[in-house]
Amino acid sequence: MTATVTTPERVLVGVRGEDESSMDLDRHLAAHGPLVAPDGDARWGAWVHRAVAESGLLGRGGAGFPSAGKWEAGRMASRRPVLVVNALEGEPASAKDRVLLLRCPHLVLDGAEAVAAAVRASEILLCVPDHSWAVAASLEAALTERRRAGLSGRRVAVRRPPGRYVTGEESALTDWLGGGPGRPMMRMDKSVPLRMARRAALVHNVETLAHVALIARRGPEWFRQLGTPDAPGSTLVTVTGAGSGPVVLEVELGTPVSQILRWGRFEDPPSAVLLGGYGGTWLEGSRLDTPYAPAPLASVGATMGVGVVVGLPATSCGIAETARIARYLAGESAGQCGPCVFGLPAIAGDLELLSSGRPDPSALERVAGRTSAVDGRGACRHPDGLTRLVRSALRVFAADASSHALGRPCSGHISPTVLPLPPGSDPRGDAS
């Protein structure tokens, strides 16, 4: 038995020390070595495409779609697309993309250059939420360094879309970039490329690009040395709920959830864990030995989403916490589709009543009925995220839910809140 277990260090090489400063270009090159000269080399782009396809890298923005699958010829080849780097990270419990951009912006920029070469992108747009000044400053500084070093031949610009939850949805982001209001588009066919005004747009999450930067250096075999055959490599997670702030960790895919909680300084066994994000799922405290990878998590009804891991202390009420999140997500609707505009607040109200313990024998049936009524009926997947979360809450906290419906609240609905929300958006008031 090993005495010390450490998390793998791939994308987080050199950034986990005491020093919280951003890695400048010299430190970045010392840690990772140079990227093959990317100036217009079409063969290099083709090599990157093949390497990323063979690596099996799954996108780290939530959907877990194979990254190179988004580049396939038929969809991208006809024009020179715009590469959109999605740094919106609207999930309140996620900090991984911010950590990457603050601590190792050059790795993300390398990944963007590699993807841009692979799909022959004419331009790279780095989309940082309007409230994230530090992230924008970190990227601007890194871009200045790269220009001075003669590293970037392509047009790269920072854009500042509104930092709302739903703006991170890729069609909402391209809508905003194209001069629209930044609302999700109705897409009957998802295989049709996104458009930014009249140009084709390819959208990638920040962490995905950091992995691409490493695969472009070390190749697909190296990438597959960690993880599972279906879900190779390492991934970033944000662990919250230990009383201290969120901890961003790099873990090997397939690591048991319980181990991730320990590395995240969560000592006491939680009664349940929220995985994925606020459109994610609850996992029972009895199933924490489940490997953290898409297939094993799916078999217990859970999802990796954007790598959010929140431990729920035994003293907290899962129904009350879910009610807070439902109210938050209802407020973050883009306001376009009736089922989302009316359904989400109704579901949030049902959960709030349920957690208060006011006797209402039909409460469970009503919230379950509304949840399935709303499912799949928005233009985007925003309502589906909430229904996924609520369904898992009603399953994992089934005993609590029935007891609340019969008029027995638990003390959890007045205990300190666990799931973090942005300032000003917590229905129970901002935590002290």
Next chain:
Amino acid sequence: MTVRRRIGLSLRVDPVACDAYGYCAELFPERVTVDEWGYPIVDGTPVEPELADLAARAVADCPRRALRLYEVVVDG
């Protein structure tokens, strides 16, 4: 060689355009019901040929032009 076969028409609603007028549910209850807020819940299973005229009427009469008929095509 695969042959693409058209097996019928399927009804879908654009939820962004829809404003819950509810005409569709009145005109074509075979495939459209409404939720408690008056918004249509559309059953997307293929529309039988004998119902095609009703479906087309529901599409044509939507004040928001939110309802559409799509061809369902399968390989084989």
